[in-house]
Amino acid sequence: MPENLQAILSTTLFTLYERTFTVGEILLLPLLLVIGWWLIDKMAHLATYRLRKSGASADSVHLFKRIFYIIAMAVLLITTLDVLNVPLTAFAFLSGAVAIGFGFGAQNIINNFISGWILMWERPIRIGDFLEVDGARGSVEAINTRSTRIRRVDGVHMLIPNSKLLENTVINWTLIDYLTRTSVRVGVAYGSDCTKVSSLIFAAADAHEHILKESKPVVIFDDFGDNALIFEVFFWVNASVERDLRQIRSELRFAIEKSFREAGIVIAFPQRDIHVDGTLQLTRAQFDNMQSGTTNS
Structure with missing residues (x-):
């Protein structure tokens, strides 16, 4: 055998x-x-x-x-x-x-292959970075030979060719550090005490635990709007993903609304004044219908 x-x-x-x-x-x-x-x-x-x-x-x-x-x-x-x-x-x-x-x-394949090695070697984009590409935002999960896998803030995965990341404008929010400036806008009713409004907004932003204290928040009286006095507060946070920014802005809005309510300051909403040119006459039946509608509501 x-x-x-x-x-x-x-x-x-x-x-x-x-x-x-x-x-x-x-x-x-x-x-x-x-x-x-x-x-x-x-x-x-x-x-x-x-x-x-x-x-x-x-x-x-x-x-x-x-x-x-x-x-x-x-x-x-x-x-x-x-x-x-x-x-x-x-x-x-x-x-x-x-x-x-x-x-x-295989020109595109070779182009993406070489681009992938450039990305890994020069490291303009790293695993864990938060990118904005063509309006889509997400975190880099892997840099592969042909494409880069990004997980968007809504959980959907994107496969972007490596050459696109080198040839197009890409916003890397975390290339150097995680410091990001963002803002919150609010409108108050005409007649409000603007100095007091500014102080309350600043106090709410300064008291937030995730807003950086080294760079103090800045409150701007932005504009005289159609229905409100517009204020905007700018502040710096140490955030790595868009979800964190939205959460911080939401928490600050809650704090501003609470402080305004306690101080008696009205957050403005759209209002319209109707001017009648001429004489407006209501019949007794129309008046009674209006009254009954108001009572039922």
């Missing part, structure tokens, strides 16, 4: 570039690739685990993992070919044909 097995494994299957391949060598090829890939995967997980434990950022770990996989796969491929005694020159023609095919038919 061993002799028959050895004879089967030594059977020649085909010849390529004057190099004969046996059944044993063909069966050895997937075995080497599977074992090699398993070792590479284990080493990558171990290395990235130690990087995370050392405090490395998520995008640095992601970049290291990509480079490690590419180098390791190249070493695995060369080692496998060397074990099979296959010269690399045998693939010269094939690699040339593949390069020509990529040049003519």
Whole structure:
């Protein structure tokens, strides 16, 4: 039986570039690739685990993992070919044909591939950053070879080609830090004490725990509106996502409304004055209907 097995494994299957391949060598090829890939995967997980434990950022770990996989796969491929005694020159023609095919038919893929490496290397966009692209806002979850995955504030995932992030205007809210300036507008009724209104708005903003105290809030008397005196308060917060900004603005509006209610200041609403040119006459029936309608309501 061993002799028959050895004879089967030594059977020649085909010849390529004057190099004969046996059944044993063909069966050895997937075995080497599977074992090699398993070792590479284990080493990558171990290395990235130690990087995370050392405090490395998520995008640095992601970049290291990509480079490690590419180098390791190249070493695995060369080692496998060397074990099979296959010269690399045998693939010269094939690699040339593949390069020509990529040049003519895969320009967008190559463009996005190179753009992805630029994003990971230069790091203008990192994992965890909060971006605004074409009016959509979300956090970067992964920078892949072809596209970048962004999770919008409504939970929907977006796949944006890497080249688009380099060729178009992208707002990165957290590139340097998480400091963001935002504002809240409110209108009060005409006749209100503007100085008191300004003081109440400032006190509400200054008392909020998430509004930065180093840069004091600024209250602006913005305009004489059609129905109200418009005030706007500008303030800085340390927010990483749009949801936090909306929550802080909402909490500040609650605080302003409460302070206005306690001080007797009316938050304005649209009003219209009707001027009748001429004499308006109401019949007794119309007057009674109006009265009954008011009573029922």
